[in-house]
Amino acid sequence: MGLTPTPDGKVDRRNLIMGAAGLAGLAGLGGAFPAWARSGTPGLMPSPGVLSGDAIALTVDKSHFSTGGRSGHAVTVNGTLPAPLIRLKEGRNVRIAVTNRLDEDTSIHWHGLIVPFQMDGVPGISFPGIAPGETFVYDFPVRQSGTYWYHSHSGMQEAVGHYGPIVIDPAGPDPVQATREHVIVLSDWTPIHPHMLLKRLKQNGGYFNMQRQTLAGLLAGRDQDIDERLRWGAMRMDPTDISDVTGSTYSFLVNGHGTTENWTGLFTPGERVRLRIINASAMTNFNVRLPGLPMTVVQCDGQNVQPVETDEFQIGIAETYDVVVQPSEAKAYGLIAEAIDRSGLVRATLAPRIGMAAQVPPLRARPLLGMKDMGMDMSGMGHDGMEGHSMKMRDPAVAPQVKMGPGVATLSPMPVDRTAERPTGLEHVTHRVLTYADLKSLTPNSDKRPPSRTLDIHLTANMERYMWSFDGVKLSDGAQPIALRHMERVRVNLINDTMMPHPIHLHGHFFELVTGAGDHNPRKHSVNVLPGGKVSFDLTADALGDWAFHCHMLLHMHAGMMRVVTVRHDGEGA
Structure with a gap:
């Protein structure tokens, strides 16, 4: 149960009884949650209610x-x-039979x-x-280990609850040693x-942004100076437009629980606790921290990494991070996932017994984007140089393969590799922050x-008109299709011409992020490309077939930021 032992090493009987009673009560209240996601989870293996074995049945309904206070x-x-x-x-090998009881098609993608x-x-x-009333059987060999997840790829169902975690135990010894583990789904x-969200964003790209700069903020010195404010205004862009859908509309959840519901995972002081953290959000990148408790990152996107200690990291949509923590005191520690635009957060608790609640920190000051986020590092340039660069941003010679038109508002003239930089909103915090270069x-x-090519x-994008694409084409x-030959080695450069980070996911493959x-x-299947930045990865096209390649911000993908990657043998057509 993870209850605190007495000085002689025995578990206190009163705590044990209280803990059992509390778990029973929580189980009664948590009928909508699977056993692994209920508050008060011990985190010991084997866990109750987990689906495993060679044959699994799922029903979508x-x-x-x-x-x-929100329901729907x-x-x-x-x-x-x-x-x-x-x-x-x-x-x-596993066979997973998925039955559809909806009145619309559904599907499951095994992410990663x-x-x-x-x-x-x-x-x-x-x-x-999978049509209504039908069952489809997924049948495949399990070729890897690590932390992954699954979700619908139909009708934006992922945004309304169709997502869940996958844990694959290695065939041999696990290099990550921990006494217990908790799965954390953000x-x-x-x-x-989501179709209504998209409609409103089409009408006004900043519809959900309640944190715009104000005259009062400018006069108080909280916002950009007048000169820089005028530059952004001339480009009809807003440096606070970091997330399309914000905490004004979203409730942020850990394992289906909001802050007041206080999801709690148990531990015993001194033991190593593994947290398998999955960002299953539709539209939210999170900054994750446990105040007072360092985290050792041991896995990213299901792939083991050399352990690296940090105090906070940003997890893009669709990414997974495994961290190990070792709480030394019998107190409540807060697991804080804060939206990158600081419009909201969710607090969960790690504690030695249920009923404890960690502190909810205040939201930190909302970040402002700078010229570097537009792919224009203006350091050393005066205001006089602005007009020429504004025009160059729209020069198709910068990227000849991009189809210019109403869906392409800007092209970044000076995108830089930002994999070693702290991500959006964490540039100036005083504690340690993980970067891709640390992995x-x-x-x-x-x-x-x-790479051979x-x-x-x-x-x-045209963010004002809410149009999203790759190379200007939805x-x-x-x-x-992006045509690759089987087993060829390709370097892919992702260049972000927008002022939002984009978590880009390639199905069916892992790639090596070029970090030096x-x-x-590091091997990954998803990568968050910072605003105005570029990311390079090396890919071995070792999986024959047709594969989705898209931004994992659900509304961006639905609006057109998606392509198909085809992998064929030499001599075969795309």
Whole structure:
């Protein structure tokens, strides 16, 4: 149970009885939550209610969900939000039968899992989808270990509850040693249907931004100076426009629980506790910290990394981070996930017994974007140089493959590699912050060949009109597939021509993020590209088939920021 022992090493009987009674009460209140996600979870293995083995059954259906005074329609799996925890074993084969009881098509994508493309679960790309009343059986070998997750790729159902965690135990010894572990699924929730969110953003790209700069803020010195404010105004852009949908609309959740519901994971002081943290949000990147408790990052996107200690990290949508903490005191520690625009946060608790609640910190001052976030590092330039650069931003010669038009408001003339920089909103905090450059794979990467060619892919948008694309072309407007040859080695440069970070996910593959670590560049399946920045990764196209490649901000993907990557043998067509 993780209860604090007495000085003679025995568990206090009174605490044990109180703990058991509390767990029973929480179980009664938490009928909408799977056992792994209920507050008071011991975190000991084997955990109750986990789906495992070679044959698993899932049912997708309509439900109702409420949190923090908000309630609405939900899509759930086996009647719970989040969905059940699936625990698999590397080297085994699994058959997962998914039955659709909705009145619309559904699907499940196994995010980060290396599966045959027919099992990848993307309607229109790898399979037709699962029609109402039908059952589809996913059948694939389990070829990896680590922390992953699953979610719908249909009808934006992911935004209304259709997501859950996956843990895959390694076939051999696990290099990460811990006494217990907790799965932490971060998400955002609103009763407003995602199609309505999209409609409102189409009408006004800043519809949900309640943190715009004010004259009072300017006079008080909280906002940018007048000169820089005028520059942003001339470009019709807002340096506070960091998140499309904000805490004014979203409730932020840990394992389906808001702050007042206080999800609690138990520990015994002195033991090593592994936290498997998954960002299953539709639209929110989070900054994660445990005040007073250092975190040792041991895994990213399911791949083991050389342990690195930090105090805070930013987790992009669709990323996973495993961290180990070792609380030494019998007190409550707050797990804080704060939206990167500082419009809201969620607090969960790690504690030696249930009923304890960690402090809820105040929201930190909202960040402001600078010229570097526009791909224009204006240091050393005066105001006189602004006009020329503003025009150059719209010069198609900067990126000849980009289709210019109303959907491309800007092109960054000076994008820089920002993988070693602190991410948005954490540039000036005084404690340690993880960067991608801090991540190094635990074992050397297997393919040491240099890339044979380079692909530049621009992340493009007209944010005011809420238009999103790759290279200026939406998927629905006939974007051509990105054609790769089987086993070829390619360097991909992602260039962010927008002033928002974009978590970009490639299905069916891992890539090595180019950070300067050589053979130990970190392996990932998703990468958050900072505003005005660029990210390079080396990819071995080792998975035949058709694969989705998209921004994991759900509304961006739905609006067109998505392509298909085809991998074929030499001599075969795309």
